Amino acid sequence: MKRLVLLGPPGAGKGTQAVKIAARYEIPYISTGDILRRNIKEGTALGKKAQEYMDHGELVPDDLVIALVEDRLTWEDCNNGFLLDGFPRTIYQAESFDKYLAQKDMKLSVVLNIRVPEEILLPRIIGRRVCKTCGATYHVSSMPPKAEGVCDLCGGELHQRADDAEETVLNRFKVYQAQTAPLIDYYETADEIAHIDGAASQDAVFDAIVDILGA
Numbered sequence: 001m002k003r004l005v006l007l008g009p010p011g012a013g014k015g016t017q018a019v020k021i022a023a024r025y026e027i028p029y030i031s032t033g034d035i036l037r038r039n040i041k042e043g044t045a046l047g048k049k050a051q052e053y054m055d056h057g058e059l060v061p062d063d064l065v066i067a068l069v070e071d072r073l074t075w076e077d078c079n080n081g082f083l084l085d086g087f088p089r090t091i092y093q094a095e096s097f098d099k100y101l102a103q104k105d106m107k108l109s110v111v112l113n114i115r116v117p118e119e120i121l122l123p124r125i126i127g128r129r130v131c132k133t134c135g136a137t138y139h140v141s142s143m144p145p146k147a148e149g150v151c152d153l154c155g156g157e158l159h160q161r162a163d164d165a166e167e168t169v170l171n172r173f174k175v176y177q178a179q180t181a182p183l184i185d186y187y188e189t190a191d192e193i194a195h196i197d198g199a200a201s202q203d204a205v206f207d208a209i210v211d212i213l214g215a
């Protein structure tokens with residue numbers, strides 16, 4: 001049973017690692033960013049409330065995200081654990097999540113904090129391309145698709161996430177430093193955190209995570 005949280009700045013490779021972790025430990029991968037983007041695409045009430053914040057790289061209000069996560073965690077596939085990516089993102093969310101877990105008599109296994117120096121994050125994010133159909137991610141220089149603009153896996157069209165444009169990314173870094181980085185100390189105090197060097201290759205990062213989580 002693994003109940004995991006992935007922490008790290010935008011572009012740390014959380015999404016890439018999350019897919020591998022979820023497959024290896026057979027737990028659902030829950031990305032609040034992905035859920036919010038899906039709601040925007042489908043034009044739901046939640047999507048309408050979230051869009052303006054997301055387009056500017058700002059955080060969506062805590063209560064909306066907390067409700068979304070608490071609902072998602074009631075799904076049956078979470079009985080065997082879960083992997084959260086992008087939540088919690090503020091101290092308020094973390095405190096509220098701790099209360100939720102305590103109520104359900106649950107405890108996090110560990111918070112995985114992926115550390116990457118900021119100077120290598122910006123080129124990583126700006127070159128990122130995502131498949132509109134299946135969500136697979138590529139990078140224009142370090143992981144290009146076989147044919148430009150086309151997903152290797154499903155043939156879908158690749159695009160840049162609206163919030164991956166340079167100006168928005170710089171704001172997302174600021175927001176991360178101000179609101180999310182304090183969570184490192186929060187979980188350090190609770191003795192629930194493990195640090196991983198996210199500047200290493202994708203395989204090396206995954207190996208380090210498996211070392212921490214065990215077989």
Ligand code: AMP
Binds near residue numbers: 065172
């Ligand atoms: P991500 O895909 O995790 O980078 O998230 C993309 C955007 O979704 C963020 O810049 C926020 O606008 C919003 N978002 C995702 N998760 C949260 C959260 N836990 N709290 C507030 N906003 C969030």
